[in-house]
Amino acid sequence: MYITALEAVAFRNLSAVSVRPCREVNLIYGDNAQGKTNLLEALWMFTGCRSFRGAKDAELLQFGKPKARLYLEYHGQGRAQTMQLDIEKSRTFTQNGVRLPSASRAMGEFLAVVFSPVHLTLVKDGPVGRRRFLDAAIGQLKPKYGAALSDYGKAVQQRNLVLKDAAFHRELYDTLDVWEERIAYYGSEIIRQRIGYVQRLSEFSSEIYAGISQKKETLRLSYEEAVPTEGRDRKELYESLIASLRRARKEDLLTGTTSVGPHRDDLRVEIDFLSARTYASQGQQRSAALALKLGEAAVIKSFSREQPVALLDDVMSELDAARQNYILNHIRDWQVFITCCDPSSVKSLRYGKAFRMEKGCILS
Ligand SMILES: Nc1ncnc2c1ncn2[C@@H]1O[C@H](COP(=O)(O)OP(=O)(O)OP(=O)(O)O)[C@@H](O)[C@H]1O
Ligand SMILES: [Mg+2]
The missing domain is CATH 1.20.1050.90 (RecF/RecN/SMC, N-terminal domain)
Structure with missing residues (x-):
């Protein structure tokens, strides 16, 4: 499964974002508070689950805006598909032009796993x-x-x-x-x-x-x-x-x-x-939490033959150069989105695409 395009309108601080990711690693970099995690959250919403940050729907709407719209083009179940999510008082999904009767019906269509710093608690x-x-x-x-x-x-x-x-x-x-x-x-x-x-x-x-x-x-x-x-x-x-x-x-x-x-x-x-x-270092704990989350995706693939998209939020901090290099360059055959603050990661990226995020806009 892989995403070919995302558009976000009035979703958190993303006023009007349009991204065309590659099929391998997509690195979203930028300073703090620019909207990197918001972008991953926007992608995650297409799984039909609630926000991985535990946010209520109303908190996803851009301040002062009555509604938000997300639009996804992706490849899944062997074909090109589209999914639109309109967030107002409730969430409405439209898949391939057909409105789904409830948000829960969107589950199992677009597959993703997410790793965010909250998952370190795992x-x-x-x-x-x-x-x-x-x-x-x-x-x-x-x-x-x-x-x-x-x-x-x-x-x-x-x-x-x-x-x-x-x-x-x-x-x-x-x-x-x-x-x-x-x-x-x-x-x-x-x-x-x-x-x-x-x-x-x-x-x-x-x-x-x-x-x-x-x-x-x-x-x-x-x-x-x-x-x-x-x-x-x-x-x-x-x-x-x-x-x-x-x-x-x-x-x-x-x-x-x-x-x-x-x-x-x-x-x-x-x-x-x-x-x-009890005994692992911070970097080891982070690596282990990441391995659990990516392992979860691999199990899903072994059952459904669909490889979920991996959304990795702020995964690189606390990891040494060798571990960062593995994450950037050795998770192959999957579409991965990685956020980070350090622009030097872009130089280490061998395959894939880098996007600079600034004030809710993609600048690449
Ligand atoms: N509903 C909303 N409407 C408008 N802006 C919002 C909304 N919710 C959050 N924001 C703003 O979005 C900004 C960016 O948040 P985000 O978590 O995506 O940053 P980030 O780039 O991941 O930063 P960091 O590197 O610190 O993790 C925050 O400063 C926040 O004020
Ligand atoms: Mg963030």
Whole structure:
């Protein structure tokens, strides 16, 4: 998948921008606060998802303007396509001249992955963000996964309510069996999917990390369960999970929370066999977060045969020259957009196109 043209009107500080990117690396450079990230955000909006900066639609409209318009020409599913996004009070997508009935229908059409400084939390922070990353990535590939996740969440909530009330209402105690069966039913599927996904992701991300570090370091990903289950098929996982839940009952009654299950699990990220969260340097953490995001794109490609466009916001800072060189010149066969402040990066770019961004305009 690749973009051949973008136009943005009244989107953030982009008053009227028109870009014709190349199929390889597109470097958008310029001083702070010129609109580089805004341009990536404009491209991202075509995935049908919300802004990766967590912005509300109204914040995307240029100050004082009632609406914004984005227009994309891209190559996907083997043909040239167009997509238009009008943002007013809500978002309206028009694909190849046909208006889509809802914004959610735009999902899965234009594919992109984004890396922005907020994604560093993937490696640095606690497990919540990593679980979310896994769930979003699997949910994109397996639509039923989202439903299992939501049913699982409800079952855990119900068990927690019973745990809290059981001390006063002994009769509730018997209902724990039902909620535990449900937790194990949906939980076993979630664990099975996550283990399968992490195995795949690990292969791709490790290879990408080896490239970034010039094979000097190794990245390893694994699924880490708060309470390890046994077996790897659904039935074995179910049995194992339900046994753990029963064993944990006494403790859980004291705390009023469920201590066993995939809502407590984590994606373990290791560099040279040490936890990246605890021991990795800033550059290593950045490289690892990038490898996770690019790995995600590679998994999507292995499923859908479409290579998502990579949007890399401010990825180069804190990286040494060799790592920067890899990102600029060795991510081949993909269309990549990279923003940076340092104009000297342009000199290091061997293939691709550079665009200078100034006050919301492209000057190249
Ligand atoms: N809705 C909006 N309307 C007009 N301008 C906006 C809007 N939202 C943000 N801006 C402005 O856009 C400017 C550029 O933002 P952007 O995040 O794209 O900068 P950048 O080039 O990525 O800078 P940096 O190198 O610091 O990351 C900001 O200074 C901000 O004031
Ligand atoms: Mg920026």
